[in-house]
Amino acid sequence: MRWQVRLRVEGPLLVGKGTPTQNVLLGRDYIPGSVWRGALAEAVLRAAGALAPGAAGQAAELPPEFGLAFGPETRFGFLYPVPGEKWDGFPLPLTVRSCKARPGFACGVHGRGKGGGHGVLDMLLVTLRRHLGLAEELSPGCPECRERLDRFRGVAARMPLSAGQDTAYETVKVRRQLLVRVGLDRRTETAADGVLYALDAQVPGRDRALYFTGTWRGTPEALHALHQLLDGACPRAGDGWxxxxxxARARGLGRAVLEITEAQAVFLPPLEERLEAFQPRQGDGQPADPDHLCFALLLKAPLLVRDAAGVACGLPAAAVLAPYVTSLPVGLEFLETVSVLEWESSDGWAMAWGLPKPVQAALAPGSVLAYRAPARERRAVLAFLEEVENGGLGERTAEGWxxxxxxxxxxxxxxxxxxAVKQ
Ligand SMILES: [Zn+2]
Known part of the structure; x- marks a missing residue:
């Protein structure tokens, strides 16, 4: 089962991106699953006394619920910044473009987004229709002001509106500030001479808090175990902990309230409806490729799949996916020229080990993978999509990958x- 996770951060937050360069530690816009999973596990282990010197790694010290709440069957999803608690954040797909002069979604809700951007244009379906041999004329620039269209990166959020209305989309503006701190001398525990360093932290705007949302996946028993462990380790705060x-938590950064609740808002239409609406059509509404079902996967987190030789793979064709799923449509075809992929390497700090994690290259969040399968494989396609949406794809799924x-x-x-048709 999937549960809704909300994190409200009071004050600045820094989720480090790699090792510091020149005394500057750069931050991420989102919170990887391993970061909040590690923070919770550390709080629980500390409360249980398992992090005391000499006690690390002693299984006997662990509370009995620990294995259930943090085991490989649970998944701590990536948390994305959102404008408020009712929103669902996600990385903008790499297929989008926006006006060079005024980038961003055209209109928001509640007067938000006023004076915002000239709209966001997505190229995936255009590329797909061209791949299928349909010619299509596109206006070369921004539909509002004819300015050039640029790649548009970042985080967006959506909120379902009441019945009959469309989903609202908004660009999430992440405010950052370089916080300069004085280095401490480990020996004397006073300010070290000539050591300054800068933290590239996210800072809240007027409403004094940063909001992040995402999902946690696990059985109701695992959730109960997690609740019990958190009750024993963290003070209650409202409906959360x-x-x-x-x-830089010792520097007062990253104070937050975590809530894990039953998911109520539905941000996406049912899978079958999404698949149907996605099928490319000709100008007269007839299916452009009646012999196939096309679909795309948008990565909300890094994707790590390995080829037959065990090497991290950047072209996730059917043969590469096969070992990771139980249902794979026969004749599944990876559309390399339609997909837009980006490669990134990620590292991190393992709280439990007190050591840096190995650097690992993987497909980056925001990448879009396009596929098609024979139309007769419809049931297998739906089973495959349901499986990967629920359980994740590839490796390190427990930490949200x-x-x-x-x-x-x-x-x-x-x-x-x-x-283009509208104009
Ligand atoms: Zn424009």
Missing amino acids: AIRVGT GEVVACDPLHLKCDAGKE
Whole structure:
């Protein structure tokens, strides 16, 4: 089962991106699953006395619920910044473009987004239709001001509106500030001479808090075990627990309240509806490729799959995916020229080990993987998509890697071809 996770951070937050360069530690916009999983596990272990000197790694010290709450069957998803608690954040797909002069979504809700951008155009369906041999004329620039279109990166959020209304989309503006701190001398525990360093932290705006949302996955028993452990380790705060998350916690950063609740808002239409709406059509509405079902996977977190030789693989074709899933459509074809992929290496700090994690290259969040399968494989396609949406794809799924959205409605809503027809 999937549960909704909300994190409200009071004050600045720093989730480090790699090792510091020149005394500057750069921060991420989002919170990887391993970061909040590690923060919770550390709080629980500390409360149980398992982090005392000489006690580390002694299984006997661990509370009995620990294995259930943090085991490989649970998944701590990536948490994305959102404008408020009712939103669902996600990385913008690498297929989107926006006006060079005024980038961003055109309109928001509640007067938000006023004076915002000139709209977001998504190129995935245009590229897919071209791949299928359909010619399509696109206006070369921004539909509002004819300015050049640029790649548009970052985080977006969506909120379902009441019945009959469309989902609202908004660009999430992440405010950052370089916090300069004095280095401490380990020997004397006073300010070290000539050592300054800078932390590239996220800082809240006017409402004094940063909001992040995402999902946690596990059985109801595992959730109960997690609740019990947190009750014993962290003070209650409202409907959640007061925790510390991220880097520089000793410097007062990352004070947060975590809530894990039953998911109520539904941010995406049912899978079958999304798949149906995604199928490319000709100008007269007829299916452009009636012999196949096309679909796309948007990565909400890094994706690590290995090829037959065990090497991290950047072209996740059917043969590469096969070992990671139980249901794979026969004749599944990876559309390399339609997909937009980016490669990144990630590292981190293992709280439990007190050591840096090995650097690992993987496909980056925001990458879009396009596939098609024979139309007769419809049931297998749906089973495959359901499996990867629920359980994640590839390796390190327990820390949220491999989280995907199948046929994200954003591709359709912002379809650049549709915009061109409107004009
Ligand atoms: Zn414009």
